[in-house]
Each structure stands twice: as structure tokens, then as C-alpha cells.
Amino acid sequence: MDSFVATRSRMPALEERIRANPSAFRMLTGERPTGLLHLGHYFGTIRERVRLQSLGVETFVVLADYQVITDRDTAASVGDNVREAVLDYLAAGLDPDRTTIFTHSAVPALNQLLLPFLSLVSEAELRRNPTVKSEQLASGRALSALMLTYPVHQAADILFCKGNLVPVGKDNLPHVELTRTIARRFNDRYGVVFPEPDALVTDTPEIPGLDGRKMSKSYGNAIALSMSPGETAATIRRTRTDNDRRITFDPEGRPGIAGLLSTAALCTGSTPEALADEIGDKGSSVLKDLAIEAVNAFLADHRARRSEFAAQPGLVDEILTAGNLRANAIADATLDEVRDHMGMAYANRQEPVLPTRPAG
Template identity: 40%
Template sequence: MAELFLYLAMVAPVSWLERCPTYKEQVVQLASKEVSTLGFLGYPVLQCADIIIVHGEIVPVGEDQLPHLELCREIVRRFNFLYGDYFKEPEALLSEVKRLPGTDGRKMSKSYGNAIYLSDDPDTIRKKVRQMITDPQRIYRTDPGHPEICLVFDLHEIYSSEEIAKVEEDCREARIGCTQCKDLLARRIADSLASFRQKRKDLLEDEGRIEGIFAQSREKVLKIADKTMADVRNLLKL
């Protein structure tokens, strides 16, 4: 991986990397943070090496990673142009929901404390959802709500899509209170995570199995990666 990174670094123009949104963001925050390093500038090249060393064709990413994947495709094109058609350009696989906000509306993140985890039980989820801020214009239970400015409704659109029309109507006509509405959302989220939670629990109870999967995958990946590196060294006449 480090070796492929080194070779790709030889074909990746600095200007492409300086244009990366994540890098530009970091440079702006520089005043207070660590100085930006060669490693950070080259991070998309490292990601690219990670993907193509196993000939990854489809990469499941969030919307914010699309510029990195595009850069990866450009590096692949340049490598192929210089050394012969070898790598395939990987493609992005976006999920249906491209971005899932945290309970405060910001990007979901452990460090913001606004995330709902795959492992959260229904009680924890209810507590987290209860803390969400709703339509600020709805002060009394009897006031009609405005779903279009309510984060809870945004999540209902994702988790309660089948009954979304009813949720909207109940809110607008004040037939349902915010707490009730949140508890419904919490149930829908908990339901959608139930199978993950169960799978996770089963796996955790059988630790040997996880290690077995890791060992197996590792072996599989190493074999592919070794072959890739042998091919690459050949192409580079090393």
C-alpha cells in the first residue's frame, strides 16, 4: 500500500491535490491547528492506492467523498496513460439517503455527540430523539406545526416514508404533539436498526468468528495486492 502510494505520488500533480475541498478547508483552519503536512496533502492519493490495489470497481461513499473519488479516477487515468491501460476507474455508489443529519441538524459525528449508533437500543434512541429541536414557531400543543422547518420531520421522511402524508397532516393540523411525533420517529428508527443490532449482538457473542472473518479477508486481500504490486512494478519497469 505504502509502495503503491509512492508510485502514484509520482504521477499525481500537486495542483490537483491543492484544489481538493477537504484540503482547502484544512488550510483555512491552519491558524489554530497543526501545520498541514505532505501526508495530509497526499491523503486522496493514499485513498486511491487503497481502492485500486484490490482493483475496487465500486466504492460506497457519502456525498462529501465524491471529489476524492473523482481525483482517484483522474490519477488512474494518468497512470494508465503513462504506463498502459491497467487499472479500472472506480465508480461511486451513493446510498438512497445521501446524507443523514445528526440530532442537532449538523453532520453526524461522534465528536459532536449528535449521532445515533447502529448499536443503540430503543430506549437510548428515544432519549436522543426527545432532545431534538422541533419547529420553533409551534409554541403550544394546539398550534399548527410547520414540517418544512422541522428536523424531526426531515428524519420522518427517511424513516417513516410510508406514512409520511399522515405525519405531515397530523402536525399541520395539531392533531399530534411534538413528543408523540418524536416517539413515533424513535420507534421507526429503532425498528430500522433492529436487524443490525441483532446481527451485531450475535457477532459479539462469537468473537472467534469475527477474527476468522478478518483473517480470511486479510489473506484474500494480500493475495490480490501482491499480484497488483508485481504487475505495477512490471509496468514501471522496476
């Protein structure tokens, strides 16, 4: 049976376990801060995080800033993107009292897990990872060691806090499977430290962008959650359509029309087909007006809450400071446990005392 199909078949039982005992789960999720969060992030992941948080699942969200440079040559704008993401998290309903929001680069002990983890996987296993393979094909250049080991970085993100629940889409399922492999191999070799996390695959489909392709910051086909109503309208009006006044849902033949219909349908709770029938032969300008109205109405409350949070000086820094402190305490404890199991706890680890300089 296909791995994705097999995993999907286990979801009803996993959901039942979560609802029966949410406190037994610790969820790790997050994203690379390569740009502004958009509707694809909201419908694909953020809404699910809020749901699980509300059920009582302990939640960790990593802003994987170090991983920005896996496939690009600069970390420019990362700081701004991190802050903007935190505002969107808050506006969407993530509660920093119940969810630990932290940045990858601020947790040194997390990254120290990479060395023992790398010893547990082969180069061939890493090269078979779909993300690594697709990046190698798309980049047209030599594969960096950072990109090659990207799946192991993600395993460290999950296992440093002993996460046992990871919401993923189909494309990221192999990362969770490799994380399970690393946890199992470490436990077999050194003694049990890590859980083997469950992948939680939701029913959320791939979110199409305004041009019909997957919604992505790199494609420029996304509606950012932080856009103003006017910016949203301008972005939607720029979408390329065609001259056929009859509106139909045809993702292959009419990608721009299909992208607009899908976006409006997500925001209204309708279906693309129903909206196409409603518009009929009124043309793409009416479709764009409908999409603008749908998106702006859907995001109105989010924008209002976001503005309130953005008006509070120092709020984002306070949340990141608290999240980073908690993530560091957990990572330090996990690393100590790893060293103990590996026989590398040679002495009590304390702050070093620097020698005094001789007088004269």
C-alpha cells in the same frame, strides 16, 4: 455541465450495465473507524453495499484505520470501532463469504502504491480537493502532509484491488475523479495496469442528524446502530426543539424539529411533511415519541442479529483475518505488476535468508 450533474446523468446506463453483468464489477468502499456507525451510514452507504453484493458485484470494504489520524492526534478507540463496525456490517447483511472486509493498516503492499501514485499528481491538484480545502479551513492549523495526500491514499485503496466501481455521495465525487486521473496517468506512463473506476452516485440524500445538521459522529447528533432502545430514546429526547406546538417541516427555521421528522420519515418510509401534518399541533413531545418508536422498530431486527453475532467468540477476528489475508494477496500481486511495468522487478522476490552468526 457541472461534474456532479454530468455524473448523475450517466447513472441509469451504469446501473443497467451492473444488472446485466454484475461479475464484471469490483466495488471498493469503506470508512474511517472514528466512532460507531449510525443511521446516516446505514441509509447513506451500508444499505447500498448490501444491494450491490446481492446483485453479485464483488465487494471490498476497507476500514481505513491509518486514515483516522489524517485529522486527529490519536488513534485511541480505533480497535474497538473496527470491531463494532464489523458487527454492524454483518447485522446489515454483508456476507464475509462474498464481501472482503479488511483493515488498511494490515495491507503493507497497498501503502507502497502511494509512492508511484504521488509522482503522478501535483501539490496544486491536491490542494484543490474539497476535503483537503475544507479541513484546512476548519482546523485552524497547519495542513499535515497526511491530510494533503489523503486523496492519493483513497486512490490506492481503490486501485490496489483494481476496483472499478465506487459508490459515493456528492462530497466524495472529486476523490473518484482524482483516482481516475491517477489510473490514467500511470497507464499512459508505464503501461495499462489499472481500470478507471466509475463513481456510482445514488439517490440517497444527505442524512440529517437530530439537530438538523448532517448526521455526524463529531456533532453528537447521530443515532448509533449499536444503541439500545433505551439509549435511542434518551438521545432523541435530548434533541433541542422549540415552544411552537404546531409541528411543521422547516429545516432552516426549525432544525431540531426537521431533524426529528427526517429521521422518523426515513425509518417509516414516509415523508417529513406527511408526519408533520399527522402530528399537527400535538407538540414536540409527541414528535419525539413518534421518532423513538420509528427508530426502535426499524432497528429491532438489526439489533437482534447484531446480538447473535456479538455472542460468537472470535467471529470478528476470523472475518478480519480472512479479509486481511485476501487483501494482502491481491495487493502483493498488484504491486508486483506495478514493479514489472515500472522496470523495477530486479529479481525474484523471496523471503530473505538471514546469515548465520559465526561460531565463537
